Amino acid sequence: xNENQKxxxxxxxxxxxxxxxxxxxxxxxxxxIENNTEAECEIVSADKVSDVLPLDSFDLIYIGAGTEKAQKxxxxxxxxYREELKNxxxxxxxxxxxxxxxxxxxSSVKNVKxxxxxxxxxxxxxxxxxxxxxxxxxxxxNMFLDLFSEDDELYKLLKENxxxxxxxxxxxxxxxxxxxSMFKLLLGVGDDNKKTEDxxxxxxxxxxxxxxxxMIKNPHLLKFIxxxxxxxxxxxxxxxxxxxxDLPLESKAYLVSVNELKNRISQES
Amino acid sequence: xxxxxxxxxxxxxxFAGKLMGKGxxxxxxxxxxxxxxxxxxxxxxxxxxxxTGSNGKxxxxxxxxHVMEDAGxxxxxxxxxxxxxxxxxxxxxxxxxxxxxxKKDYILIESDERYAKYTFKHFSPTHYVIVNxxxxxxxxxxxxxxxxxxxxxxxxxDTCLILNADDPLISTLGEKRKDVIWYGMDNISTxxxxxTGVYDDGKYCPVCGGRLEYDYRHFNHIGSFSCExxxxxxxxxxxxxxxxxxxxxxxxxxxxxxxxxAFTGIYNVYNILAAYSACCAIGIDKNSICESLNNxxxxxxxxxxxxxxxxxxxLLASKHENSISYEQSLTYAANRKVPGDVVIxxxxxxxxxxxxxxxWLWDINFDILNTxxxxxxxxxxxxxxxxxxxxxxxxxxxxxxxxxxxxxxGIEELRNRSDKEIYVVTCFSDKEKFLSxxxxxx
Numbered sequence: 001x002n003e004n005q006k007x008x009x010x011x012x013x014x015x016x017x018x019x020x021x022x023x024x025x026x027x028x029x030x031x032x033i034e035n036n037t038e039a040e041c042e043i044v045s046a047d048k049v050s051d052v053l054p055l056d057s058f059d060l061i062y063i064g065a066g067t068e069k070a071q072k073x074x075x076x077x078x079x080x081y082r083e084e085l086k087n088x089x090x091x092x093x094x095x096x097x098x099x100x101x102x103x104x105x106x107s108s109v110k111n112v113k114x115x116x117x118x119x120x121x122x123x124x125x126x127x128x129x130x131x132x133x134x135x136x137x138x139x140x141x142n143m144f145l146d147l148f149s150e151d152d153e154l155y156k157l158l159k160e161n162x163x164x165x166x167x168x169x170x171x172x173x174x175x176x177x178x179x180x181s182m183f184k185l186l187l188g189v190g191d192d193n194k195k196t197e198d199x200x201x202x203x204x205x206x207x208x209x210x211x212x213x214x215m216i217k218n219p220h221l222l223k224f225i226x227x228x229x230x231x232x233x234x235x236x237x238x239x240x241x242x243x244x245x246d247l248p249l250e251s252k253a254y255l256v257s258v259n260e261l262k263n264r265i266s267q268e269s
Numbered sequence: 270x271x272x273x274x275x276x277x278x279x280x281x282x283x284f285a286g287k288l289m290g291k292g293x294x295x296x297x298x299x300x301x302x303x304x305x306x307x308x309x310x311x312x313x314x315x316x317x318x319x320x321t322g323s324n325g326k327x328x329x330x331x332x333x334x335h336v337m338e339d340a341g342x343x344x345x346x347x348x349x350x351x352x353x354x355x356x357x358x359x360x361x362x363x364x365x366x367x368x369x370x371x372k373k374d375y376i377l378i379e380s381d382e383r384y385a386k387y388t389f390k391h392f393s394p395t396h397y398v399i400v401n402x403x404x405x406x407x408x409x410x411x412x413x414x415x416x417x418x419x420x421x422x423x424x425x426x427d428t429c430l431i432l433n434a435d436d437p438l439i440s441t442l443g444e445k446r447k448d449v450i451w452y453g454m455d456n457i458s459t460x461x462x463x464x465t466g467v468y469d470d471g472k473y474c475p476v477c478g479g480r481l482e483y484d485y486r487h488f489n490h491i492g493s494f495s496c497e498x499x500x501x502x503x504x505x506x507x508x509x510x511x512x513x514x515x516x517x518x519x520x521x522x523x524x525x526x527x528x529x530x531a532f533t534g535i536y537n538v539y540n541i542l543a544a545y546s547a548c549c550a551i552g553i554d555k556n557s558i559c560e561s562l563n564n565x566x567x568x569x570x571x572x573x574x575x576x577x578x579x580x581x582x583x584l585l586a587s588k589h590e591n592s593i594s595y596e597q598s599l600t601y602a603a604n605r606k607v608p609g610d611v612v613i614x615x616x617x618x619x620x621x622x623x624x625x626x627x628x629w630l631w632d633i634n635f636d637i638l639n640t641x642x643x644x645x646x647x648x649x650x651x652x653x654x655x656x657x658x659x660x661x662x663x664x665x666x667x668x669x670x671x672x673x674x675x676x677x678x679g680i681e682e683l684r685n686r687s688d689k690e691i692y693v694v695t696c697f698s699d700k701e702k703f704l705s706x707x708x709x710x711x
Contacts, residue, residue, distance in 0.1 A: 018468060019412055021631025027662055067414045073478070133411040137625050166626040168411060212628030216658065249661055253627075253654035256674075260625045260651070 006040035007033055007229060010058040013066065013074045014045040017101055020168065022064025024213035025098075028222050028250075029060070036245050037230070037238055049081045056088040059229045065099020065211045068111065068129060068170065075104060075117050082120050089204045092232040094225065098214060100169055102199060102207035103127040109171070123200055124177040125191075129170050138165045138188030138210055139261045142220075143181045144201045153243040154227055161220040162186070164257050165210035167198075173209075182208045187265050204232065217257065219250040272369055275304035279362040293351040297358030308354075308391035311361060312370040316551055317392065321380045321420060322400030322439070323413075324594055325540045326352070327569050329400060330379040332544035332562060337375060339561040340553045346377035353384040375551075382416050385423035393425035398547050400539070401491065402438045403593045404470065404632060408624045413438065413470065431546050433539070434504040435491045438475045443504065452546040453493075453506040454538065457513045460485040460492065466596065467634050476501040487535060488600075489593055508546040510538060518564075526555055529564040532572050534585075534601050536594075541565075573700070575707035578684045582609070582691030584704060589618050589696040592632035599637040602692035608642045609690035610683065612703070614676060616650030620698035627655040639665045644689055648672045649679040650699060680706050 011018075011026050030041045046052040055061060066074065078085070089095045103109050106125040109117045119127075145158035163183055173191035182199030183190070190196040191209065199208030206228075208214070215222040223243050230239035282296035300307055320330050330346055337344045347360040357378055365371045380388055382402075399420060402413050410416050417438055424430065424442065432443045434453035443449040462485060464471065471490020474481050479498025486492035495502035512521040518530040520538055522545055530537060541562055548558045573584040585598035602611050618624050638646060646669055648656040653674045660670055673679030680703065683691065693703055 015472065020407060021467075021628040023467075024631045024662070031662075067412050069414060133409075133415060135408055135411070137623075164625075166408060166624070166628060168407065170411070170415075212626065213631055216631070217627070249654070249658045253652075253658050256651060256654050257625050257627070264623065264625070 006042055008058045009041065009043045009060045010052055010055075010062065011043060011045045012049065012052070012061055012063045013047065013070070013077075015047045016070035017064050017066035017074055017099075019065045019067065019070075020099065020166070020212040022098065022212060025064070025215045026062060028213065028215040029225060032222055032226055032242075032245070032247075033229075036242060048077050049084070053084065054088075055081065055084045056091045056093055058088070058093050059232070060094045060096060060225065061085070061088065063097045063101035063104070065101060065168070068100070071100050071103065071109070072111075072117055074101070075109065075119055078104060079118060079120060085120065086122065093204060094228045094232060095205045096225065097207045099209060099211040100171065102209050103171060103173065105200070105205065105207055106173065122205060123179060123202070125173050125175040125179075127171050127173050130172065131170070133170050134167060134189060134193060136167045136188040137261055137264065138167050138198075139163075139186040139265060140165070140183030140188075140198065140210075141186060143184050143197065147180070147201065151240065151243075153240060154224065157220050157223060157243050161218070162258065163210070163214075163218050163221060164254070164261055165214055165217060166212055167209060168211050169209055182206065183210075187261060187268070204228070216250065217254065219247045219254055222247075222250070271304040272307060272310045273367065275300040275307045276362050276365065276367055276369060278303055279359060283359060283363050293349045293359045294353070294355040297351075297355035297360075297362070300358050300362055301355065306391060308358060308361060308388070310369055311365055311392075313392055314371050314374050314376060315395070316374070317376045317378070317394045318396045318398070318547055318551065319378045319380050319385070319389070319394035320398040320400065320543070320547075321382045321385050321423070322433075323382065323403040323405040323416070324588075324591065325400050325536055325543070326379045328537075328540045328567055328571060329398065329543045329547075330377060331567055331569055332540060332565060333547050334377055335565060336544060336548045336553060336558050336561040337377070340557055342375055343373045344375040344377055345371075345373040347379055352379045352381040354387040357388050380423075383410060383419045386419055389423045389425055393428050395429060396431055396547060396550055397424065397428045398431040398543055399433065399439050399442060400543050401433055401436045403489070403591065405588065405591045405594075406619070407629065408590060408626050409622060429550065431543070431550060433543070434506050435487060435493070437471055437481060437490060437494050437501075440504055441475050441501075444476070450508070450546055450550055451504045451506045452508040452542050453503065454487055454510040454513075454542065456485045456493070457487065459515070459535070460487055462486065464489070465634065466592070467632055474499060474501055488597065508542060508549060510542050513538060526559045528559050528562050531564045531566045534597055536597050570700070573704060574710040575704060576710055577680070577691060577707045580684070580688060580691055581710070582693060582707075584693040584695070584700055586697055586700050587694050589615060589698065590629045592629060595633045595694065596637060598694045599633075599635065602694065603637050603640050603642055605642055605690065605692070607690050608644050609692050610645045610647060610687070611638055611643050612647040612649060612679070612683065612691060612693040612695075613656060614649045614693065614695035614699045614703060615652040615656055616676060616702060617698040618652070618696075620696070627652055630655060630659045635660060636663045636665065639663065643669070644687070646670050647679050647683060649676045650674065676702050677706065
């Protein structure tokens with residue numbers, strides 16, 4: 001990738017891991033980048049990794065949520081490219097997995113029949129599926145903001161804006177290490193199905209169990225991912241400029257939901 | 270003794286609940302506490318017809334009940350719509366003697382697709398109609414495959430299944446079973462060969478995972494499918510809609526039976542066909558079924574005609590969190606002969622539970638409304654900002670869209686804007702907020 005090349009966003013397994021409108025994350029990002037920078041941006045969709053190698057040609061690799069069955073199909077494909085994906089993330093590619101795609105980053109997923117599916121193993125956690133569906137609105141503090149304390153604007157943005165979303169899963173994640181979590185749950189449940197923490201961030205790898213069009217619902221996350229993309233390209237000036245962009249439509253919708261969900265928290269406490 | 274007390278408590282609680290205007294689940298809940306297997310202890314009639322699936326349960330049950338009543342059959346059905354085990358228990362115990370004998374000759378039950386497995390653990394329906402399986406209320410249902418597993422678990426071995434052959438996932442439930450009645454629709458003029466939705470849940474074979482091909486799609490994944498890899502395909506149908514004339518509002522079943530449509534949406538056709546198939550299965554004369562269903566107007570409030578000052582309109586109750594239900598209502602509004610304004614209201618997402626999740630808006634193809642037949646589009650309610658944002662990703666010209674977070678304010682604007690027809694698409698949770706400011710027409 002060089003700074004003059006167009007921004008390339010990969011929606012991997014968009015055919016099966018796109019259960020809750022996740023495709024809109026890519027649309028939001030493309031619109032945001034094209035409206036606010038000089039860069040051109042393209043979305044590439046792929047059913048399998050072999051169709052889109054080399055992975056480090058992408059600025060972002062995204063996988064959303066799928067059924068438990070679809071997730072196993074994704075696991076069987078992606079695990080053959082463990083090194084390629086890791087190298088891309090260690091280079092300049094932001095890797096974002098949401099919903100049950102985040103489980104791909106751990107050591108394994110065990111289904112309700114007891115079958116174990118080895119995963120990418122980038123982090124030391126195991127996932128166990130259950131027969132119980134866990135669904136809940138989610139309100140989160142951005143625990144990862146201190147990683148960006150050197151950038152005042154971004155830090156302020158993440159500090160002042162809580163993240164909202166939805167949890168829809170049947171699994172429990174058991175960590176064997178203490179990761180840098182993405183979120184602290186104020187409403188909803190985290191990786192261990194208690195009101196604790198969700199997701200992980202390490203370098204360019206970002207994951208959360210929140211489902212759906214997170215970047216549509218959370219303008220600050222949209223700006224954060226765009227910031228990551230441009231700072232990975234060494235275009236820090238552009239990255240910095242994006243955190244202050246005004247998004248009136250997105251902000252209007254966001255504020256209504258935040259207000260409603262805060263009321264919900266008050267009712268529950 | 271426990272049986273007696275369980276029935277007694279249920280009847281008393283129902284009586285008291287009715288006086289206080291309470292719902293119908295609590296009496297059944299109390300009865301099940303006293304006697305958890307009470308449903309297995311009731312002497313039930315020879316015929317028990319159950320209906321489940323994502324869309325059209327209530328309407329199909331209402332149609333079946335109407336046909337059966339017209340045919341002079343002695344039936345009871347859970348018309349209050351409480352379709353989980355507690356509600357079904359209330360319904361059954363209140364229709365039986367203190368000795369535990371059901372008083373009517375036929376039971377007709379609408380059953381919740383996720384909870385049918387608990388109800389049918391205690392007794393088996395003789396006929397089980399499964400209408401379809403879509404992305405529906407995913408904030409509580411998870412996803413269609415999750416619901417599919419629950420439905421599969423609810424099917425007793427000795428039950429006659431009545432299945433929608435046009436739905437690939439539902440069709441797998443009839444695989445390797447003997448007693449199955451299939452219904453479906455032949456190719457009609459509004460069909461497509463490609464998927465026109467935002468997502469495609471009919472892309473892969475539910476049996477082997479191979480790619481499904483379609484001769485035609487009625488909508489989304491509903492149509493004539495086949496898998497080259499494993500040979501799984503649309504089953505031959507026992508009852509078939511062979512012709513549809515939306516212009517004149519009529520359908521033909523099996524080339525002979527003609528039924529007039531009070532409402533010309535394709536889902537209404539499916540509901541009629543499901544009801545027709547179930548009624549044929551229990552031996553009602555085909556001519557009398559057609560007579561009963563001919564121009565039948567549902568009373569469940571899903572389609573309401575209204576007048577707003579001098580303007581007339583139709584409200585189509587479409588479940589929020591159900592893209593197929595929404596798209597069918599949008600298609601209806603976009604295909605009228607007379608152009609009109611469309612109103613979409615999202616104020617409370619569900620009447621039954623709380624959620625603030627609006628991800629489902631991204632599963633709906635709102636570009637259906639990008640036609641000359643649609644004049645202005647009014648987005649109303651608390652989540653009108655989410656709607657506005659969603660519409661900004663469509664090709665619909667911005668100047669056609671008007672946004673009102675306050676529903677009353679939007680209605681006032683609508684009242685005198687023009688004399689065009691109004692089509693309102695919203696959910697049960699929000700429909701009264703609109704209708705309360707109109708005059709409802711019969």
